[in-house]
Amino acid sequence: MTQQDTERNHRDAVPPSAAPAAPRIAHLTRSTDESTVEVELDLDGSGDSRISTGVRFYDHMLASLAKHSLIDLHIEATGDVDVDAHHTVEDVAIVLGDAFREAVGDKRGISRFGDATVPLDEALVQAVVDVAGRPYFVHEGEPEGQAYALIGGNFAGSLTRHVLETFAQHAGIALHVRVLSGRDPHHLVEAQFKAVARALRAAVALDPRVKGIPSAKGSL
Template sequence: MTTRVAQIERSTSESRVRVRVDLDGTGRSQVRTGVRFYDHMLESLAKHSLIDLEVEAEGDTDVDAHHSVEDVAICLGDAVREALGDKRGISRFGDALIPLDEALVQAVVDVAGRPYCVHDGEPAGQEYVLIGGTYVGSLTRHVWETFAHHAAMAVHVRVLSGRDPHHIVEAQFKAVARALRAAIALDPRVEGIPSAKGSL
């Protein structure tokens, strides 16, 4: 069986990032981004996608969290894309509807090789909320847009309800995790590439 593991490193004047994924893991994680709330979200993503995830990042968080959050999302997307290889035998599509107390989020992904992101439904003002002292609410959409582009996936995230800013973000990460878990799962009935075109 092919090992679906990848490691990506990225170094800029703004950050240094290393991300390692094992798509056939058990959801173990070791995450240090310098943005504690983001660590919590990525740990949740790993736990519910069953992707083993290691993230080490050092960035200019004294400026703000944006560069570190973005560069980790870039590396995460690149790592998942590389680990998927030619995508033989995967389910390809995944969807999830996840509650977190009052929050409810739907996520749907297509590992199609065509990057696209649709993100809507957050309540007015969510983009301006500061969570954990450093994480601005607008970063959530940016994470999904960046991840979708670098993972070459269609990622749709729809917030159906929610009041607490923490819950609204966390439900998104859990929903994407469960959708991703379904999409990258190996299906023994799938022969070759799951596309009528013969490639993804």
């Protein structure tokens, strides 16, 4: 294979990025008797984050999501975390999903699909995304007992699945997450967030070769 062939193959495998026709941003607020959540995001950011939910491990995971998806993400949430972290964690996922769906708009020009496999020491996770407007969620492979792990003091392992499923439903995406290996509860959660981040990064990337909506039907 000549150098020219190699360069051509690389060009075909990695499409050049395109500038969005309009800013792909969203700013949403949601208030209930249990929490108040404000989310700002920019799909065409650099991974900047400013996050405060009252659940510090969750803050860490959301910061990782922003960093590795290159989505700028600012979240301010207050809630009844003195009772349980569940309400605030869930409500943040709801608003985050709604904001993502608003920012991605009609999906014109996006790659649509994303697939990433991410390690964190002994943990290995695959995430696959289809930004098609049809919510679906598959989650499998967590070791027995992971759901009952308490991480960072007030983040239950069971919340990982709940967060990802809630986000997928409100974002309007099909999301498959498979834990391929792992043992440490922290690593298992973080690898999942990072894999989802990388898959989202690929899926929402703008490809100048995509003309209009990335569907044979002409709409998503």
